Amino acid sequence: MNPYPQLLHHGGATGVTGSCHRLQISDDRALLVDCGLFQGQDADHVDSFEQYKVNFPVDDVLALVVTHVHIDHIGRLPYLLAAGYRGPILCSVPSARLLPLVIEDALKIGFTRDRALIERFLAEVEGRLAALGYREWHTLVDDDRHRVRVRLQRAGHILGSCYVEVDTLDRESGKVHRTLFSGDLGAPYAPLLPAPKPPWGCDTLVLESTYGDRRHEGRRHRRARLKAAIERLTDVIEEWESIAPDFAKFNAGVETLDAVDMLKFLMEQHGLGIADFPEIGSKSLVSRILNRRGRELTRRHIQALSKRFGVSPALFFG
Numbered sequence: 101m102n103p104y105p106q107l108l109h110h111g112g113a114t115g116v117t118g119s120c121h122r123l124q125i126s127d128d129r130a131l132l133v134d135c136g137l138f139q140g141q142d143a144d145h146v147d148s149f150e151q152y153k154v155n156f157p158v159d160d161v162l163a164l165v166v167t168h169v170h171i172d173h174i175g176r177l178p179y180l181l182a183a184g185y186r187g188p189i190l191c192s193v194p195s196a197r198l199l200p201l202v203i204e205d206a207l208k209i210g211f212t213r214d215r216a217l218i219e220r221f222l223a224e225v226e227g228r229l230a231a232l233g234y235r236e237w238h239t240l241v242d243d244d245r246h247r248v249r250v251r252l253q254r255a256g257h258i259l260g261s262c263y264v265e266v267d268t269l270d271r272e273s274g275k276v277h278r279t280l281f282s283g284d285l286g287a288p289y290a291p292l293l294p295a296p297k298p299p300w301g302c303d304t305l306v307l308e309s310t311y312g313d314r315r316h317e318g319r320r321h322r323r324a325r326l327k328a329a330i331e332r333l334t335d336v337i338e339e340w341e342s343i344a345p346d347f348a349k350f351n352a353g354v355e356t357l358d359a360v361d362m363l364k365f366l367m368e369q370h371g372l373g374i375a376d377f378p379e380i381g382s383k384s385l386v387s388r389i390l391n392r393r394g395r396e397l398t399r400r401h402i403q404a405l406s407k408r409f410g411v412s413p414a415l416f417f418g
């Protein structure tokens with residue numbers, strides 16, 4: 101009886117980080133899904149060198165498929181290449197853009213500051229990246245022994261994230277098998293990401309469960325909590341403005357603008373617009389603060405601030 105395809109885990113199985121799954125198609129052919137670093141509690145009981153080590157064979161790996169570019173899913177990539185992996189790195193189009201940036205950062209923090217070495221390594225990674233469109237089958241192998249196809253579907257977790265369907269056909273036995281690797285899955289109604297669509301079905305499901313032991317708050321509740329925090333911030337700013345002495349005004353302006361900048365970022369992140377705050381007055385909190393502060397700041401200060409925040413100086417005058 102043909103025992104393939106077979107699943108093996110090089111991480112992400114006894115803990116929630118270090119995701120690395122192997123789909124063994126035959127004695128001499130396999131596919132890897134993710135190659136992440138162990139982090140947090142999972143890394144505590146592994147000695148620091150051991151956790152980076154790629155102590156599994158790489159010669160038989162046809163391709164590495166990356167579900168998304170979080171470090172617990174791609175962090176061991178440098179070590180995979182160091183171990184001799186020379187196959188393609190398959191991922192979505194956005195992931196292909198993001199992956200070199202994340203790896204560059206990981207290299208700088210944990211590996212080397214040598215610019216030439218980093219450049220060489222990134223060139224190697226970029227040369228192996230193959231960006232795949234969502235919802236289309238991509239054939240990896242089609243010969244007299246196997247046909248292996250891969251399809252990426254949106255996972256709604258972070259930009260470029262996907263879950264992966266792998267179809268294998270063993271020509272000798274005629275056995276067809278679909279294995280699905282979930283990667284990390286996001287909840288629906290994210291402001292920037294299309295919601296994940298459930299798969300039709302599969303024969304084997306590899307389901308990651310990082311937050312599997314608790315329920316996420318609904319997005320509506322999260323928005324309400326953010327809104328309450330913003331309203332509290334308004335109260336604090338108003339109270340503090342009334343007691344701030346004159347000499348502190350410039351610094352006060354800078355700090356307020358810092359808070360406003362953070363606020364704008366959070367609002368964008370949560371898909372909130374000015375219209376979500378009608379109770380704050382006819383003008384938004386942001387423009388009210390900027391108007392008031394704008395009058396207090398000199399042109400020179402305003403120019404420096406507008407450069408720092410990347411906005412037009414006109415914004416500060418309201």
Ligand SMILES: [Zn+2]
Nearest residue numbers: 168170257284
């Ligand atoms: Zn993730």
